[in-house]
Amino acid sequence: MPPADQYWSELRSLALESGLHAVAVTSAEPLQRAREQIEDRLARELVNGMQFTFRNPLRSTTPTASVEGARSIIVAARSYDLRDVSDTGEPSKYPAKVARYVWHDHNAELKKSLEVVKKKLKSDGHRAVVFADDNSVVDREVAWRSGLGWFGKNANILLPGAGSYFVLGCIVTTADLPVGSPLDDGCGPCVRCLSSCPTEAIVSPGVIDANRCLSWLLQKPGVFPREHREALADRIYGCDECQSTCPPTQRSVVAGEVPVTLTSRHRRHLDALWMLEVTDVELLDACDPWYIHERNPLWLRRNALVILGNIGDPSDAEVRRVLDSMLRSAEAVLRSHAVWACAKLGLTDMLTIVDADPDEMVQNELAHLPTCRDDL
Ligand code: B12
Ligand code: SF4
Ligand code: SF4
Known part of the structure; x- marks a missing residue:
């Protein structure tokens, strides 16, 4: 087996060649902060019936519950910043618009790319499972912990120089890989998202x-x-x-x-x-x-x-x-x-x-x- 740094460098190149825009690694330790935040949101009645990761916080914040013996999490981002989808087609008197991430199933593309990396991990004898927009992992928390991006006040993960139009996913694996650490805050004094939200739903930074x-x-x-x-x-x-x-x-x-x-x-x-x-x-x-x-x-x-x-x-x-x-x-x-x-x-x-x-x-x-x- 090559040293961890060299192995990660090979996996990283494979991931980027497979259509992912950025990758990073964090440990498979429990997502303690996310668990506390989920419990806090539930207690403050900010959840409004959402299930997702809120249904079983213990599971969604325990990576080893999804992959026994997991040591690392490879976190990945794929851009959904498509500019080419036109507003033409059928002329529309009353256009009902969808958000940018909805235009195309970018999560399926993200998973396809992650599968390539998973295959490599498995062929090298590691266990590895892909997750993207799945209730088993809190995607943004692992992305933040790995240093892939910073947590914006709008609660999205922003990649340095590239913003937040990214879907996120990960591979939970038994491979030992060199982990990253959180980036410095990139928002600074800006509060644009808080004041632009049409319903004042961002009740405090990141919430x-x-x-x-x-x-x-x-x-x-x-x-x-x-x-x-x-x-x-x-x-x-x-x-x-x-x-x-x-x-x-x-x-x-x-x-x-x-x-x-x-x-x-x-x-x-x-x-x-x-x-x-x-x-x-x-x-x-x-x-x-x-x-x-x-x-x-x-x-x-x-x-x-x-x-x-x-x-x-x-x-x-x-x-x-x-x-x-x-x-x-x-x-x-x-x-x-x-x-x-x-x-x-x-x-x-x-x-x-x-x-x-x-x-x-x-x-x-x-x-x-x-x-x-x-x-x-
Ligand atoms: C539930 C959910 C939602 C819910 C609730 C969103 C929320 N903020 O929790 C709803 C339906 C509202 C939603 C909306 C959207 N979502 Co959504 N959603 C999810 C899902 C399924 C789980 C999120 C979760 O577990 N939240 C738990 C709470 C506790 O986490 P949090 O709010 O992020 O809180 C964190 C911060 O507060 C941070 N924190 C702690 N202290 C501090 C202090 C400061 C100063 C800051 C800034 C942060 C911070 O720690 C907390 C825990 O991580 C994930 C997929 C997944 N499996 O993870 C996708 C996901 C988060 N959603 C995503 C997207 C794209 C969106 C939308 C942009 C879609 C859209 N255009 O409408 C919006 C954005 C709304 C917003 N501003 O957050 C992407 C995010 C990509 C990215 N770059 O960040 C994800 C990762 C899906 C994916 N696989 O790509 N979503
Ligand atoms: S505070 Fe500014 S930079 Fe940070 S997420 Fe909001 S709008 Fe973006
Ligand atoms: S309602 Fe507000 S917090 Fe929710 S997605 Fe829209 S701008 Fe963001």
Whole structure:
């Protein structure tokens, strides 16, 4: 076996050749700080029903629970800073936009690259398992501990000179590799992300309140909180605001180097009206290249109704027609969000259809109608 430094140098070169943008190593020691933070967020009720790494904190912060005898964790970042995905394709009157990381399944690409390195580790007699966006490891904590990047106040990991438009993943392995150490803070006095968050969800540096974070609210099942619907604007899935306003991320130099074969099916948005009219199969097919957790057309349509209330044109006959059909939907959650959209657009005359609706959710919306949009 070559010395640890030389072996890591070989693995590192292989990783970079395989499409990863940066790699580093940390030990497989428990992620004590992350465990404490998770417990603290749960105790402070900042988690709002999220499962992920919060469901079993002990497991997600104990690398050796996933790989017995693990000694090291190879942490990797892959850029998702695609600039080529066009806004063209079908012309859209009411574009419902997804966040940048959703445009393509970058986690699948990241895993493919990590698999190449894993294969090498295994052929050399080590145990090795790949994880990326998996509940077994807290990706950002291992990335921070390895020195891959610093923890931004927006809670993202930023790579020096390259910002935060990166997905993160790792290989937990029994190989002994030379570990890195955390970088110095790179944010300095900047607080742009805190002030740019549309819902003030960054409650202190590095701490996100999931009760307010649009990224979580867009995927959470059920009623979209009324107090955050206007802030949602035209987002259908994911939110980029705390990153797109971040100076080091804006200055990113990775642009144009993301190895992805783009097709005409890659896009930044779908039309909100279209989403409310097509079948589930058509909707899911259009979302196919996107990275969306538990693809449920119901929540995507709920989000599309909020968008329609925010950007729809009430004088457009198509808008009226689609809202009319949504007020008659078999799904109470769609009827109730259609009620809100009608009121935002000043179309309260349409609400007679639901006057006698037996559903509590719909009656609750009728009892709390918003005022019409200021710009109408
Ligand atoms: C749950 C989750 C979410 C939740 C909660 C986010 C959160 N901040 O916890 C929601 C749905 C809101 C979410 C949103 C997003 N997510 Co997310 N998410 C995850 C997931 C599944 C687990 C995260 C986790 O365990 N959090 C636990 C909490 C306790 O960690 P934390 O909030 O980061 O807290 C740390 C800091 O506070 C730090 N810390 C301690 N003291 C201090 C002090 C200071 C000053 C600072 C700055 C930090 C700091 O220590 C804590 C523990 O590590 C990971 C994948 C994974 N398996 O790890 C992806 C992941 C974190 N998400 C990711 C992405 C891309 C996003 C979005 C950008 C997507 C989008 N565009 O909408 C947003 C960003 C929102 C934000 N500002 O954080 C990437 C992050 C990549 C990166 N470069 O950092 C990950 C790693 C997925 C992946 N494999 O690439 N996400
Ligand atoms: S993802 Fe959006 S809502 Fe969540 S903290 Fe960042 S800016 Fe705020
Ligand atoms: S916006 Fe400023 S404070 Fe926030 S993560 Fe970026 S550099 Fe740090």
